[in-house]
Amino acid sequence: MQIDKVTAPEYVVPLGPFHPALLEGEYFKLKVEGEKVLDVDLKLGYNYRGIMKLAESRSYHQNIYLFERVCGICSAAHTTAYTQTAEMLGGIELPDRARYIRTLIAELERIHSHLLWAGVGMELIGFKTLFMLIWRDREHVLDVLEAISGNRQHYAMNTIGGVRKDIDKDMIPKIEEKLKLLHKATETATKAVLEDGGIRARTKGIGTLDKEIARKICVVGPVARATGMAIDVRKDDPYAAYDEIPFDIITAEGGDILSMAIVRLGELVESVKISQFCLDKLKTVGGPIRAEVKEFPTGEAVGRVEAPRGELMYYLVSNGTNIPERARVRTPSYLNDYALLFMLPGESLADVPITVASVDPCMACTDRMCSVTDHRIQIHKTGTLRDLSKSFR
Amino acid sequence: MQTVFDYLFIIALYFAVIGLAFFFSWGASWVFRKLSARLQARRGPPAYQPIADIIKLFGKERFTPALSNKFLYILSPLLALSAILILSFMIPPGTPLWPGPLAFDLIVILYFSVMFSLAFVIAGWASGSTWGKIGASREVVMILSVELPLAIALLIPSLALARGGFSFSLSITDVISAQQGTFIWILPNWFLFRYPLAAIALFLTLLTKSWMRPFGDIPEAEQEIFAGSLTEYGGPLLGIFELARLFRFYVFTALFVDLYLGGGVGFVFPFDLLIFLAKCLVIVILMTIVHVASARYRISHVFKWFLTVCLAFALFSLIRVLVGF
Numbered sequence: 001m002q003i004d005k006v007t008a009p010e011y012v013v014p015l016g017p018f019h020p021a022l023l024e025g026e027y028f029k030l031k032v033e034g035e036k037v038l039d040v041d042l043k044l045g046y047n048y049r050g051i052m053k054l055a056e057s058r059s060y061h062q063n064i065y066l067f068e069r070v071c072g073i074c075s076a077a078h079t080t081a082y083t084q085t086a087e088m089l090g091g092i093e094l095p096d097r098a099r100y101i102r103t104l105i106a107e108l109e110r111i112h113s114h115l116l117w118a119g120v121g122m123e124l125i126g127f128k129t130l131f132m133l134i135w136r137d138r139e140h141v142l143d144v145l146e147a148i149s150g151n152r153q154h155y156a157m158n159t160i161g162g163v164r165k166d167i168d169k170d171m172i173p174k175i176e177e178k179l180k181l182l183h184k185a186t187e188t189a190t191k192a193v194l195e196d197g198g199i200r201a202r203t204k205g206i207g208t209l210d211k212e213i214a215r216k217i218c219v220v221g222p223v224a225r226a227t228g229m230a231i232d233v234r235k236d237d238p239y240a241a242y243d244e245i246p247f248d249i250i251t252a253e254g255g256d257i258l259s260m261a262i263v264r265l266g267e268l269v270e271s272v273k274i275s276q277f278c279l280d281k282l283k284t285v286g287g288p289i290r291a292e293v294k295e296f297p298t299g300e301a302v303g304r305v306e307a308p309r310g311e312l313m314y315y316l317v318s319n320g321t322n323i324p325e326r327a328r329v330r331t332p333s334y335l336n337d338y339a340l341l342f343m344l345p346g347e348s349l350a351d352v353p354i355t356v357a358s359v360d361p362c363m364a365c366t367d368r369m370c371s372v373t374d375h376r377i378q379i380h381k382t383g384t385l386r387d388l389s390k391s392f393r
Numbered sequence: 394m395q396t397v398f399d400y401l402f403i404i405a406l407y408f409a410v411i412g413l414a415f416f417f418s419w420g421a422s423w424v425f426r427k428l429s430a431r432l433q434a435r436r437g438p439p440a441y442q443p444i445a446d447i448i449k450l451f452g453k454e455r456f457t458p459a460l461s462n463k464f465l466y467i468l469s470p471l472l473a474l475s476a477i478l479i480l481s482f483m484i485p486p487g488t489p490l491w492p493g494p495l496a497f498d499l500i501v502i503l504y505f506s507v508m509f510s511l512a513f514v515i516a517g518w519a520s521g522s523t524w525g526k527i528g529a530s531r532e533v534v535m536i537l538s539v540e541l542p543l544a545i546a547l548l549i550p551s552l553a554l555a556r557g558g559f560s561f562s563l564s565i566t567d568v569i570s571a572q573q574g575t576f577i578w579i580l581p582n583w584f585l586f587r588y589p590l591a592a593i594a595l596f597l598t599l600l601t602k603s604w605m606r607p608f609g610d611i612p613e614a615e616q617e618i619f620a621g622s623l624t625e626y627g628g629p630l631l632g633i634f635e636l637a638r639l640f641r642f643y644v645f646t647a648l649f650v651d652l653y654l655g656g657g658v659g660f661v662f663p664f665d666l667l668i669f670l671a672k673c674l675v676i677v678i679l680m681t682i683v684h685v686a687s688a689r690y691r692i693s694h695v696f697k698w699f700l701t702v703c704l705a706f707a708l709f710s711l712i713r714v715l716v717g718f
Contacts, residue, residue: 019619142630201688
C-alpha cells in the first residue's frame with residue numbers, strides 16, 4: 001500500500017500594510033505552506049512624506065526642524081548628521097563643550113531607542129511582562145532627556161555650529177543617578193534575555209542572516225555587528241567627541257535574533273559608559289556651546305553618523321544661497337530592511353514578527369521617495385544624486 | 394419516590410451552579426487581569442471591566458463576512474457557549490452532596506472539553522479568513538497534543554479509587570469524597586500528594602486550555618495572527634465567544650480542585666463551598682503568575698512538550714495506579 005505524501009496547501013499571507021506586529025506601514029507578501037514561510041516579497045513606500053523635496057525650499061536653519069522630524073525615535077541622529085554635513089559645507093569648527101553635549105544626547109537617544117526595541121521585541125514573542133518592565137525603565141532616560149532639552153522625543157538640541165542648550169552643573173549629579181538606574185535595568189534585561197528558556201527558544205537560531213549575504217547587501221549597524229562585522233561609524237569615521245572616548249564595538253557571531261539582541265543590549269552598557277564619560281568632561285570643560293555661522297559656499301558634503309539603527313548618511317549640495325540645492329538622506333533601515341528577504345524564508349509564521357522587528361525597521365525614515373504611476377507604487381533607484389535632483393526641479 | 398418538586402429542585406440547583414460559575418469567573422477574570430497588570434507595573438482595570446467588555450459587544454451590530462460559511466459561523470459560538478455551560482454544571486462545586494447528573498461524569502467532561510475547543514476550530518474555518526484558518530490549524534494541533542495527557546490525568550483519580558478501598562467510579566463526587574482524611578503526617582489525602590506528576594500534567598493542560606502562556610495563547614497570538622480563529626468575529630457573536638471564554642476561569646480550575654485538591658471535603662455546607670472557591674482562586678492566581686512570567690512558545694514546541702514531558706508524567710502516574718506503588 002502506498003501512502004501519498006500529504007502536503008499542506010500553499011497560501012499567500014498578507015502581513016501588512018497594517019498588522020499588530022508592525023508599527024508602521026509596510027507590506028510583506030508571505031507565501032506559506034502550513035506554518036512555514038517559503039517566499040517573501042517586501043513592499044515599502046506607505047509613509048512617503050516628501051521630506052527631501054521639502055528641504056530644497058527651506059533655509060539651512062529651517063531644515064534642522066524638518067530633519068528632526070524624519071524619524072521620531074532617532075531624531076537626534078538625524079539632526080547630528082544634518083548639522084555635521086552643513087558644518088562641513090560651511091567649514092565650521094565645533095566648540096569642545098558642544099561636542100560633548102552632542103555626544104551625550106546621541107548616546108542617551110541610543111539607550112532609549114535600544115530599550116524601545118528590546119521592549120517591542122519582547123512583546124512580539126508574547127512576553128508582555130518584560131515589555132512593560134523594560135518600557136518602565138526606559139522612562140528614566142526619557143526623564144533625563146526631558147530635563148536636558150525640555151522634550152521627551154524631539155529634543156531640538158542640535159543646531160548648525162553647536163547645540164542650543166547648555167547642561168547645568170547641578171543637573172549633572174541627577175543625570176548620573178538616572179544613569180545608574182539605567183545600568184541596573186540593562187543588566188536585568190540582559191540577564192532575562194540570556195537566561196530565560198522561553199526567550200532563548202524563540203530567538204536562538206531564528207532568522208539567521210548569513211555573514212556573506214550581509215556583506216553583499218551592505219547591512220549596517222547592529223544587524224551587521226550581529227553577523228560578526230565590526231563596523232561602527234563612531235570608530236571608523238569619528239564625529240562629535242567619539243575620537244577621544246574609549247568604548248568597545250559589540251559584535252556577536254551567528255546573525256540570529258539572539259545575536260542581535262545581545263549586540264543591542266551590549267551597546268546599552270557601552271552607551272551608559274560613554275554618557276558617563278561625557279558628563280565627566282562636561283564638569284571640567286567650559287567655553288561656548290555654539291560657533292558662529294557664516295555663509296555656505298558652493299560645494300557638496302557628505303556626513304555620516306552611527307544612528308541607533310546603523311550608519312545614517314546625509315548629502316548636501318550648496319549653491320551659495322541660504323537654501324540647499326539638494327538634500328539626500330540615506331537611512332540605515334533602507335539597507336537593513338532588505339536583509340529580511342534573506343532572513344524570513346524557511347522560518348515559521350510565528351517567528352515572522354520578531355524576525356521583522358529584529359532588524360529594527362524604521363519606515364518613517366526609509367520611505368524617501370516614490371512615484372505613483374497607474375495606481376502602482378514604485379520605489380525609484382537613485383542614480384547620480386545631482387542628476388536625479390535636477391530632473392525633479 | 395421522586396416527585397416533580399425534586400426535579401424542579403435539581404433544575405434550580407443547576408441554574409444556581411451556573412450563576413455561581415458566572416460570578417466566580419467574573420471575579421477570577423478580574424483578579425487575573427488586575428494581578429497581571431500589577432505584576433507588569435500597570436494599574437489594571439476596575440472590577441466591572443470583564444463583564445463591561447462583553448456587554449459592549451452585545452450592543453454592537455451583527456454581521457457575517459461575505460466569504461464565511463454563514464451556518465457554521467453562527468453555530469460555532471453557540472456550540473462553545475453550550476459546551477462550557479454544560480461543563481460548568483457537570484463539575485460539582487466542591488461538595489460531595491452534589492447530585493451529580495450522571496454516574497460517568499468524567500467521560501462526559503472530557504467529551505465536552507474537546508467540543509469547546511472544536512468550536513474554535515469550526516469558527517476559524519467558517520470565517521473564511523486566512524488568519525482564521527491559521528488559528529484553526531493551530532487549535533487543532535493544540536487539541537491533538539493536549540487532550541491525551543488531559544484524558545489520562547483526568548482518569549487517574551477515578552482509577553485510583555479502587556486502590557483506596559473504594560469501588561471504581563467515574564463520578565467526580567465519588568472522587569471528592571474519597572479524598573477525606575489525611576495522607577501522611579498532616580498532609581491531607583488529596584490526589585495532589587498521592588499523584589503529584591499527574592497533577593502537574595493536569596495543571597499544564599488546563600493552563601493551556603485556559604489560553605494562558607506559555608502555550609495557551611498560541612492559537613490567538615495577536616502579534617502573529619491577529620485573533621486567530623476569532624479574527625473575523627465581532628458584535629454579539631464575539632460576545633457569546635467571550636462569555637464562553639469567561640467561564641474557563643471556573644470550569645478548568647474547578648476541575649483541578651475537585652480532582653486533585655479535594656474540593657471542599659471535610660467541611661459542612663456552606664463552608665465546603667467557600668473552601669472550594671478559595672482553592673479555585675489560588676489556582677487562578679497560580680495560573681496568572683505562570684502566564685505573566687513566561688514568553689509565548691511556538692506551536693511546534695506545544696506538540697513536543699505535551700507529547701513528551703507532559704504525557705510522560707501522566708503515563709508514569711497511570712502505571713503507578715495500575716501497578717500500585
